Amino acid sequence: MSFRLSSHPSFRAFEHRDYVRLWLGAFVSNIGTWMETLALGVYVTEVTGRAEWTGGIAALTYLPSAVLAPVAGALADRLDRRTWMLMCMGGQTLLAGLLTALAFSGQLSVPVVAVLSFLNGCVATLAGPVYSALIAGLVSPQHLHSAQSLDSAQFNLGRILGPVLAAVVLARWGVGWALLVNTLSFLTVFLALAKLPPVARSASAAAESLWGGLVRGVRVARGDEGIGLALSGTFAVAVLIAPFIGLVPVFAIQVFQGDATATSMLITAQGLGAVVAAVLAGWLAERLGRRRLLEGSVLLLGPVAAMYWLSPSLAFAGVAVFCLGAVYMWVLTGLSTVCQARAPREALARVISFYVMLLNVGYSVGVWLQGALADRLGLRPVTACAALGLLGLVLAWRALRPRGVEALEG
Structure with missing residues (x-):
């Protein structure tokens, strides 16, 4: 009896050929993106010698979502x-190509990296909602959870493989070659998109003004209790929990007196x-219900x-962040x-854009605020209290709105 990967509940989205093409294209491109992220981080750190610059430039890619995500x-x-x-994708390829050309010509500088990182964040923000909407349109509704899980898997696989490949390329050939690989990786997305049929635009959305479309999107999100609760939950998670991603280096180095290897270990474990x-997501969703x-x-x-923030040792923290990465x-x-499941098709991208905006803005606020408080009060007390704060919010919500959970049925 033959086994097909798509027969497993978690891989049901792979039954859709166009989804597989887009998934593979995004996966290769994501590896390139993480190679660029690491290469630029190393470059800025070596040139400036200041973590403030490295973190500040990284944050520039998230700032545009505060304004551009709903527009996107x-x-x-x-x-x-x-x-x-x-x-x-064309805009991102041009920006990546410009970075590559500047690196090979010796004209790369920290201010240039900052400006191009901000511009890349603008284009990435404009691309995010439409990419998610494309995914939702390529699979059947019952396979949407599988599609989202697999997309998260390719993102995290890229985060594991990209930095490893970047480290090899940087050691042997330098920053320019790592940036070149990222530039070329966008070709896989172009090839995948070329195979997709055109997606007809919504007649009702096209007839609205841009501002009218934004207002209607807000009304759709506010009018559906499930969407409203999911967006509120996303913002709470982004502010209170998501900063663990950006604070990994601080945790590894300041708390455990580790180095780049310890930091890499925690990132890989997550x-x-x-x-x-x-x-496991599809299997669990099938047995427990989404x-x-x-x-x-x-x-x-x-x-x-x-549990992660209160880890008594680095090894324990590695196991804890593995579990945290899974639950997150x-x-x-x-x-x-x-x-995505509750949004009407004609307003799907707008609802997704609110999710992206709240996730990115919440993360930016949370990582800055927790970092600033940690400098004054200590990393463990601040982050552990934030984590338990989310639990308190969830328990309070369940007590005050016991029937509200039914609205989260996708």
């Missing part, structure tokens, strides 16, 4: 999504946890995050699936 969603609902995605969670999986994951998230992935996949 409205545009994606008004335009042909494949064409819009091709335009965004990525592996997310990948394993993606493989709503029960999300509800249980949200309840676990705070305690698991606190289940929570975000579940919340995203609720938003």
